[in-house]
Amino acid sequence: MGEIIVITSGKGGVGKTTSVAALGVALSLLDQKTLIVDLDIGLRNLDLVSGISDRTVNHWGDVIRKKCSLENALVTHPNYPLLHILSAPQWESHQNYTNEEMKSFYQRLASQFDFVLIDSPTGAEYGFSHAVCGAEKALVLVQGEITSVRDGDKIAHFLSEQGCNQIYLMINRFQPSLVQEGIVLSIEQMIDAVKLPLIGIIPEDIAITKSVNSGKSVFQFSDSKSAKCYENIAKRLLGKEVPLTVFKTKPLLNRLKITRK
Numbered sequence: 609m610g611e612i613i614v615i616t617s618g619k620g621g622v623g624k625t626t627s628v629a630a631l632g633v634a635l636s637l638l639d640q641k642t643l644i645v646d647l648d649i650g651l652r653n654l655d656l657v658s659g660i661s662d663r664t665v666n667h668w669g670d671v672i673r674k675k676c677s678l679e680n681a682l683v684t685h686p687n688y689p690l691l692h693i694l695s696a697p698q699w700e701s702h703q704n705y706t707n708e709e710m711k712s713f714y715q716r717l718a719s720q721f722d723f724v725l726i727d728s729p730t731g732a733e734y735g736f737s738h739a740v741c742g743a744e745k746a747l748v749l750v751q752g753e754i755t756s757v758r759d760g761d762k763i764a765h766f767l768s769e770q771g772c773n774q775i776y777l778m779i780n781r782f783q784p785s786l787v788q789e790g791i792v793l794s795i796e797q798m799i800d801a802v803k804l805p806l807i808g809i810i811p812e813d814i815a816i817t818k819s820v821n822s823g824k825s826v827f828q829f830s831d832s833k834s835a836k837c838y839e840n841i842a843k844r845l846l847g848k849e850v851p852l853t854v855f856k857t858k859p860l861l862n863r864l865k866i867t868r869k
Contacts (some may be wrong), residue, residue, distance in 0.1 A: 610641075610718040614743040615778075616728035616736065616767070618759025622749050623780045624720035626816055628659045628727040630834065633825045636690035640722040643682070646696040647739040647838070648729040655695045659823025660685060669697040672705065672713055678720075687757050687825070692721070702734035707741040714742030723845070740767055745774040745845075748804060751781050752792030757801045764804055777804035778841070783812045808841035809852065 615628050625648070632644040645668065646654035655661045660857055666681040685691040694717075717724045727738035740746065746767050750760040760777070767775050779798055786792045815832035819825060826832045840850045 609715075610723055611745060611845070612714050612718050612724045612743045613745045614726040614728050614740050614746065614772075615747045615749060616739065616763055617730060617756070618761075618763040619750075619753075619756045620730040622751050622756055623810070623816070624730075624749055625653050625657050625727050625748060626820060627747075627778070627780065627810070627838075628725050630816075630819075630826050630838040631842055631845075632691050632693075632723075632725055633685075633688055633827050634723075634835075634838045635687045635845070636685075637827070637839070638842055638846065639690065640842075640846070641690050641692075641720075642723045642725065643692045643694060643717055643721040644725045644727065645717070646727050647735060648727060649696050649700055649702055649735060650698065652696045652698045654664070654727050655683070655693055656823070657820055658685065658693050659825075660693055661823075664693075664695045667695045667697045668713065669705070669709070672709055677690050678716070679794055683760075687828075688767060702738055704810050705738060707737060710738045711742045718742075736763075736766070737770070740772055740861065743772050744824045745791045746772050747778045747807060748802065749778045749780050750798060750802065751779070752783070752786065752794075752798065754793065755792060757798050761802045764802060775804055776807035777802050778807055779809045781812045782809050796817040796818050807844055808837055810837050 615624050617624055628644050632642050635642040646652055655664045660683050663683045666676045670676045671678050671681045683693045726739050729735035748760045748764050750756045764775055787794045811833045813828045813834040817827040826835045843850045
């Protein structure tokens with residue numbers, strides 16, 4: 609059985625969807641058959657960010673309601689044959705589905721993929737419950753703003769209440785210069801506030817903006833500072849001990865251990 613991992617946050621706009629897309633590519637490049645699933649009904653941007661919106665016809669709701677087969681709903685990425693995308697319904701409500709249906713669906717997905725990455729909607733309502741109900745691991749994404757960190761701490765508690773016991777911190781859009789100026793929180797402050805083991809840090813990277821607007825992966829941009837960081841996070845998800853390559857701080861290295869199921 610593959611691993612089901614939810615990428616979530618308590619605050620919108622921190623980069624969940626772009627991180628799911630990039631991690632999906634990273635895992636596929638490490639020879640892992642990977643599925644990224646959009647659980648954000650309404651916004652439904654994962655296919656757009658992944659550059660396959662023109663290939664999307666069906667969604668996971670169609671599969672659960674037996675309107676189409678899983679194979680017909682899946683889209684294989686044209687550039688990464690081991691990466692597959694499953695879009696969300698756009699005009700439905702999470703209240704139309706139950707946690708039991710979602711859990712059963714996730715188990716079906718896990719039987720066919722090495723990794724299933726779930727792009728969670730923001731907040732802790734129905735969509736959040738559906739996103740985390742079948743997850744064995746969770747990555748809580750935060751930025752160096754006090755509101756992002758506080759909301760990340762709340763989401764970590766919600767995850768624990770939902771039974772997810774492997775929860776990790778992922779810091780996004782990190783800018784050391786702003787830390788030095790006292791504008792944003794430091795890595796240590798974010799770790800201390802959220803109290804989760806750190807799995808990786810993604811720096812501020814213009815290649816991410818290029819990626820979102822072009823539908824290309826950050827791995828396709830030679831000037832990307834974040835691609836290697838996503839690759840290292842993917843390796844850690846595989847149970848490999850990989851030191852921080854961008855921001856090496858000795859006290860942080862001991863916090864990067866992660867167990868492989």
